[in-house]
Amino acid sequence: MKLEDFKITFDNPRGVFNVGDEVKGNVCISLNQPMKMRNIKLYFEGKGKSHWEVKQGRSKTDYRAQESYINYTIILFGAANTTSEHPAGSHFYPFSLRLAPNLPSSFEGKRGYVRYFCKATIDRPWKFDENTKRAFTVIHHLDLNASPEAGYPIYAEQEESIAGCCCSDGSISAVLSINKKGYVPGEPLNYSIHVDNRSDKNIERMLLELKQDVTYTGYSSSLFSSGNPKTHVKSDVFCLFSGTRNVNPNNSEDINQTATIPALPPSNLDGCGIIDIQYTLVLTVSVGWSTLEIEKEIIIGTIPLHIPMAVPSFPSVVPPGTMATAPPLEPPPYVDPPPAYEDCVFGGANIRDENDDEHTTGLSAWTPAYPYYHWGENGPPPIAVPSAPPPAYNQV
Known part of the structure; x- marks a missing residue:
C-alpha cells in the first residue's frame, strides 16, 4: 500500500x-x-x-x-x-x-x-x-444581553387536587422561583421550591428537569400531500434535581439549591429554517397517582448576561475651597474567563x-x-x- x-x-x-x-x-x-x-x-x-x-x-x-x-x-x-x-x-x-x-x-x-x-x-x-x-x-x-427578558426572574405556582377512591383527598401546591431567565452553559442556576401538602397523603418525590424541545420542519413527497410543511417535536431532558421527599400531610418544605447548566446548543438555532430549539424548566411533584407539574421557558445563550456594576457618582461642580484630585472611576474591565x-x-x-x-x-x-x-x-x-x-x- x-x-x-x-x-x-x-x-x-x-x-x-x-x-x-x-x-x-x-x-x-x-x-x-x-x-x-x-x-x-x-x-x-x-x-x-x-x-x-x-x-x-x-x-x-x-x-x-x-x-x-x-x-x-x-x-x-x-x-x-x-x-x-x-x-x-x-x-x-x-x-x-x-x-x-x-x-x-x-x-x-x-x-x-x-x-x-x-x-x-x-x-x-x-x-x-x-x-x-x-x-x-x-x-x-446568542448574546443574552440582547434579550430584554433574559434578566427577568421567574416565578410560577400551581395547585393540584389529589384524587381519592371516592372523593378528593385534599390538594398540594408548589411554587418555583428562579433568579433569571437567561443562562449560558456552565452557569449556576439558583432555584427555590416551596411545596405545601394539604392532602391526606405523603409527597413522595420531587424532580426538576431541564427539557430541550426540538421542533423539526419537513415536507412529504406523497402524491396526496398538500405541500404544506409539517412539524415534529422531539424532547430530551437533563435532571437538575431529583429527591425522594417525605413531606407529611399538612406540612410544607422549602428547597433552595443550585444546579449547573450543561453544555447545550443555544436557543432558537438562529440561521436554520428547519430546526428550532427551546428550553423549559419542569418541576414535577408526585403524590400517589397524582402529579403536579410547573413548566417555565428559559433561554440558553453563548454570551453571558451581565449587570453593570454601579459607578460612583461625582458632583459636576467642585465645592469652593476644594480641588479635584482624581477623575471619576471607570467601570471595571470585562474580566470573565x-x-x-x-x-x-x-x-x-x-x-x-x-x-x-x-x-x-x-x-x-x-x-x-x-x-x-x-x-x-x-x-x-x-x-x-x-x-x-x-x-x-x-x-x-
Missing part, C-alpha cells in the same frame, strides 16, 4: 469555530512510493437535514427537509483533468475558508442535524479514490453518510462542542457588558 497516512488537521485542535472565523488547517499525506493521481481536493460542506416517519396502519409517510450552508471545493495538488505523479514522503497542504456570519450553530438531534465537515479526496485514475473526513463545530453566538468548549450533554452521532464507503477514513463518531463557562457556584460577577463575543478555541 503506497498510502501510509491521510488525514485532516485544524490549526484549532478542537475544531470549534465562531461564525465569521477562518477555518485553517492542513491536509496531511504520507506516501512510501510515488503515486499517480489527478489531484488532491478538499470539499467543505455545511447542511441541515430533518427526517421522520409517520405510520398509519400498514402505510407510512416520510417527511424531509434540507438546507445547504456551505458547498465549496479547493484543489490542493494537481488539476481537474490531468494526471501527475505525486512524490513519496510526507506532505502538508494548507487550506483556509472564511465562515459566513449567518451560519446556524452545529446540532445533532434524533430527527435531524446541522452539520459541518470537510472531506479530502485523492482522485486516482482507474482506481478507487481515497478519502478522509473530519467534522467541525460552528458557533452562532474565556469559555472552554465541552461536548454536548446529549451526545453526538455517526457522521458517515451515503457518500462514504470503505475507502473513507477519519472520525465517524462525532459530538459538537459548545462554549462552557467555569465560574463555580458564584456565577458571573456584576461587571461591564462585553463588547465582543468570547474568543475562538485557538485564542483561549
Whole structure:
C-alpha cells in the first residue's frame, strides 16, 4: 500500500469555530512510493437535514427537509483533468475558508442535524479514490444581553387536587422561583421550591428537569400531500434535581439549591429554517397517582448576561475651597474567563453518510462542542457588558 497516512488537521485542535472565523488547517499525506493521481481536493460542506416517519396502519409517510450552508471545493495538488505523479514522503497542504456570519450553530438531534465537515479526496485514475473526513463545530453566538427578558426572574405556582377512591383527598401546591431567565452553559442556576401538602397523603418525590424541545420542519413527497410543511417535536431532558421527599400531610418544605447548566446548543438555532430549539424548566411533584407539574421557558445563550456594576457618582461642580484630585472611576474591565468548549450533554452521532464507503477514513463518531463557562457556584460577577463575543478555541 503506497498510502501510509491521510488525514485532516485544524490549526484549532478542537475544531470549534465562531461564525465569521477562518477555518485553517492542513491536509496531511504520507506516501512510501510515488503515486499517480489527478489531484488532491478538499470539499467543505455545511447542511441541515430533518427526517421522520409517520405510520398509519400498514402505510407510512416520510417527511424531509434540507438546507445547504456551505458547498465549496479547493484543489490542493494537481488539476481537474490531468494526471501527475505525486512524490513519496510526507506532505502538508494548507487550506483556509472564511465562515459566513449567518451560519446556524452545529446540532445533532434524533430527527435531524446541522452539520459541518470537510472531506479530502485523492482522485486516482482507474482506481478507487481515497478519502478522509473530519467534522467541525460552528458557533452562532446568542448574546443574552440582547434579550430584554433574559434578566427577568421567574416565578410560577400551581395547585393540584389529589384524587381519592371516592372523593378528593385534599390538594398540594408548589411554587418555583428562579433568579433569571437567561443562562449560558456552565452557569449556576439558583432555584427555590416551596411545596405545601394539604392532602391526606405523603409527597413522595420531587424532580426538576431541564427539557430541550426540538421542533423539526419537513415536507412529504406523497402524491396526496398538500405541500404544506409539517412539524415534529422531539424532547430530551437533563435532571437538575431529583429527591425522594417525605413531606407529611399538612406540612410544607422549602428547597433552595443550585444546579449547573450543561453544555447545550443555544436557543432558537438562529440561521436554520428547519430546526428550532427551546428550553423549559419542569418541576414535577408526585403524590400517589397524582402529579403536579410547573413548566417555565428559559433561554440558553453563548454570551453571558451581565449587570453593570454601579459607578460612583461625582458632583459636576467642585465645592469652593476644594480641588479635584482624581477623575471619576471607570467601570471595571470585562474580566470573565474565556469559555472552554465541552461536548454536548446529549451526545453526538455517526457522521458517515451515503457518500462514504470503505475507502473513507477519519472520525465517524462525532459530538459538537459548545462554549462552557467555569465560574463555580458564584456565577458571573456584576461587571461591564462585553463588547465582543468570547474568543475562538485557538485564542483561549
